[in-house]
Amino acid sequence: ETGVTQTPRHLVMGMTNKKSLKCEQHLGHNAMYWYKQSAKKPLELMFVYSLEERVENNSVPSRFSPECPNSSHLFLHLHTLQPEDSALYLCASSQDDVSDSGNTIYFGEGSWLTVV
Amino acid sequence: GQNIDQPTEMTATEGAIVQINCTYQTSGFNGLFWYQQHAGEAPTFLSYNVLDGLEEKGRFSSFLSRSKGYSYLLLKELQMKDSASYLCAVRMRGQTGANNLFFGTGTRLTVIP
Numbered sequence: 371e372t373g374v375t376q377t378p379r380h381l382v383m384g385m386t387n388k389k390s391l392k393c394e395q396h397l398g399h400n401a402m403y404w405y406k407q408s409a410k411k412p413l414e415l416m417f418v419y420s421l422e423e424r425v426e427n428n429s430v431p432s433r434f435s436p437e438c439p440n441s442s443h444l445f446l447h448l449h450t451l452q453p454e455d456s457a458l459y460l461c462a463s464s465q466d467d468v469s470d471s472g473n474t475i476y477f478g479e480g481s482w483l484t485v486v
Numbered sequence: 487g488q489n490i491d492q493p494t495e496m497t498a499t500e501g502a503i504v505q506i507n508c509t510y511q512t513s514g515f516n517g518l519f520w521y522q523q524h525a526g527e528a529p530t531f532l533s534y535n536v537l538d539g540l541e542e543k544g545r546f547s548s549f550l551s552r553s554k555g556y557s558y559l560l561l562k563e564l565q566m567k568d569s570a571s572y573l574c575a576v577r578m579r580g581q582t583g584a585n586n587l588f589f590g591t592g593t594r595l596t597v598i599p
Contacts, residue, residue: 413575475519475587477528
């Protein structure tokens with residue numbers, strides 16, 4: 371148990387569906403992240419939220435839409451995805467403090483997404 | 487941008503020592519992390535280096551040379567349960583001031599009896 375909970379753990383969706391991934395962190399952190407993990411590729415940083423504001427968007431297609439309603443919750447809304455979007459989507463959180471660079475990022479268990 | 491390179495796969499024998507190397511080229515360096523990831527599970531934190539030198543934590547040690555853009559993870563007294571992927575990650579402070587963590591492809595370590 372890392373303190374970061376993701377649901378659902380597994381999701382199969384059609385290309386015309388709309389679904390959402392949910393992440394909740396119980397660590398009191400102020401930054402949350404979405405990463406994508408595909409086979410034989412590095413973990414790809416998708417979005418960063420710091421103090422509930424989106425501070426990074428690494429050229430992610432608009433069919434992925436993040437939402438951070440508060441510092442404990444993060445969503446990834448999915449719409450008209452492609453089969454190549456099938457991957458493990460990992461949520462993470464950290465305490466982002468300018469004065470201390472040693473803060474670890476803690477990951478959730480991930481949501482396995484299959485687009486058919 | 488950032489380039490983070492590590493070997494794709496390694497095999498080592500139970501009880502032995504293995505060193506997993508990581509090289510990086512990046513701007514705005516703000517620390518290097520090693521994570522362990524078992525198949526189907528979340529990455530878990532192993533070690534953190536921001537200054538040059540060796541950090542030891544039980545059977546695991548991590549080394550950093552910032553001038554060379556080089557780090558290694560050393561695993562001693564290997565156990566079968568150490569079979570996993572080991573991810574090297576470099577933290578950079580982005581233009582907005584947020585700390586971002588960028589990962590290499592990971593090294594899949596197989597420990598054999």
